[in-house]
Amino acid sequence: MPFTETDCLRARQDFPSLARIWNGRPLAFLDGPAGTQVPNAVIEAISRYYRTSNANTRGFFPTSRECDAVVDEARAAAATFLGAPSAREVSFGANMTTLTFALSHALVREMRPGDEIVITELDHEANRGPWLHLRERGIVVREVALRPDGRLDPEDFARQVTPKTRLVAIGHASNLLGTVNDVALARELARAVGAWLLVDAVHSAAHFPIDVVALDADFLLCSAYKFYGPHVGLLYARPGLLDRLQTDKLRTQDDAAPYRIETGTLNHAALAGVGAAVEYIASWGEGETLRERVVSAMTGIAAYEHGVGRYYYESVRQIPGVTVWGPDFSGLRAPTISITVDGLTPEEIATRLGERGIQTWDGHFYAVRAAEVLGLVERGGVLRTGIVLYNTREEVDRLLAGLAEIAETVAASVAR
Numbered sequence: 529m530p531f532t533e534t535d536c537l538r539a540r541q542d543f544p545s546l547a548r549i550w551n552g553r554p555l556a557f558l559d560g561p562a563g564t565q566v567p568n569a570v571i572e573a574i575s576r577y578y579r580t581s582n583a584n585t586r587g588f589f590p591t592s593r594e595c596d597a598v599v600d601e602a603r604a605a606a607a608t609f610l611g612a613p614s615a616r617e618v619s620f621g622a623n624m625t626t627l628t629f630a631l632s633h634a635l636v637r638e639m640r641p642g643d644e645i646v647i648t649e650l651d652h653e654a655n656r657g658p659w660l661h662l663r664e665r666g667i668v669v670r671e672v673a674l675r676p677d678g679r680l681d682p683e684d685f686a687r688q689v690t691p692k693t694r695l696v697a698i699g700h701a702s703n704l705l706g707t708v709n710d711v712a713l714a715r716e717l718a719r720a721v722g723a724w725l726l727v728d729a730v731h732s733a734a735h736f737p738i739d740v741v742a743l744d745a746d747f748l749l750c751s752a753y754k755f756y757g758p759h760v761g762l763l764y765a766r767p768g769l770l771d772r773l774q775t776d777k778l779r780t781q782d783d784a785a786p787y788r789i790e791t792g793t794l795n796h797a798a799l800a801g802v803g804a805a806v807e808y809i810a811s812w813g814e815g816e817t818l819r820e821r822v823v824s825a826m827t828g829i830a831a832y833e834h835g836v837g838r839y840y841y842e843s844v845r846q847i848p849g850v851t852v853w854g855p856d857f858s859g860l861r862a863p864t865i866s867i868t869v870d871g872l873t874p875e876e877i878a879t880r881l882g883e884r885g886i887q888t889w890d891g892h893f894y895a896v897r898a899a900e901v902l903g904l905v906e907r908g909g910v911l912r913t914g915i916v917l918y919n920t921r922e923e924v925d926r927l928l929a930g931l932a933e934i935a936e937t938v939a940a941s942v943a944r
């Protein structure tokens with residue numbers, strides 16, 4: 529279902545933080561890739577849990593049964609959000625990084641020294657570090673090269689995957705450059721050698737409908753705080769796969785998937801928020817089932833975000849001294865746009881924009897290998913702008929005006 533500018537303005541009413549006035553002006557939240565703002569429905573669900581149903585799970589009394597229902601409903605909603613066949617395939621954790629480390633401990637028990645894992649230079653460290661750590665256990669980690677245009681090199685990809693590859697771990701979309709990776713190629717290469725395919729969908733889940741069945745991933749991870757929810761990590765594992773893995777677990781813990789990787793007590797209140805976040809997204813779509821509404825909503829939101837992102841991309845390039853990094857908007861791309869400005873560090877620009885109530889991020893955002901490859905680390909990384917469903921063109925215009933003014937001051941001081 530189309531998501532229009534009017535829908536965006538209506539949606540903004542749902543997010544209390546967007547009403548904040550700072551120094552006489554509304555704050556412009558263009559920092560979504562580091563975590564989106566949260567709508568009332570999510571805040572209410574979390575607070576309702578604490579007001580009425582705060583308990584531990586699996587007790588034989590009312591609040592514990594209610595807590596069980598909260599967890600079950602969140603799992604069902606998360607499975608629907610990801611297109612998983614059932615809730616049994618979705619585990620929860622503190623965040624994506626923690627879940628990936630836990631999974632790496634389980635997968636290494638299935639490997640032998642000399643076995644190989646393929647990661648990419650473009651990925652966030654959360655999808656690199658846990659695998660690089662396995663070198664201590666004799667695992668060989670190979671890296672797919674990032675090209676200067678911000679895309680992975682497909683020929684190098686084919687070279688890195690060998691008969692010894694046991695896992696291909698790839699990001700769906702880059703939180704640094706907005707690149708959408710060729711997961712189909714990764715799958716094809718992984719399948720040809722019988723390796724598992726793991727997809728980091730943390731960045732993409734906020735911007736595109738996710739379908740784990742269509743992606744044909746063995747594992748897929750994301751984080752609800754990137755899609756209007758609280759801080760909870762989600763792990764999808766192919767049906768039957770997690771049951772076979774030796775996870776780090778207590779003997780008191782449930783042996784079956786999805787529980788066998790969930791150590792300790794989950795954040796039940798936050799899980800109430802995960803369910804509400806999925807329902808919130810679905811409220812912008814149409815269809816009979818929750819899944820249909822999620823896909824319809826995310827399709828419309830993706831097109832809206834692409835339009836606003838493209839407008840920023842095309843406009844910011846016109847400002848003298850600005851370089852835009854990553855792919856253009858002619859194809860599939862996340863609406864996350866990173867720039868550098870001659871004569872200023874990203875931190876200086878972010879600070880000056882921050883003084884105007886315009887919230888953008890500077891740095892490498894843990895996609896530090898990509899920043900190194902592109903020679904951006906020495907320059908302090910990039911200035912990143914992220915478009916999500918509540919961002920307007922008017923906010924982008926404010927950002928563009930701020931940037932033009934900042935760039936002009938630099939040009940004037942150079943001329944002096």
Ligand SMILES: Cc1ncc(COP(=O)(O)O)c(C=O)c1O
Pocket residue numbers: 561562623624625626652654655699701702703728730731750751761
């Ligand atoms: C692409 C990507 N992967 C992984 C992560 C890590 O997610 P988490 O904070 O849930 O550990 C992030 C966080 O920014 C990310 O953007």
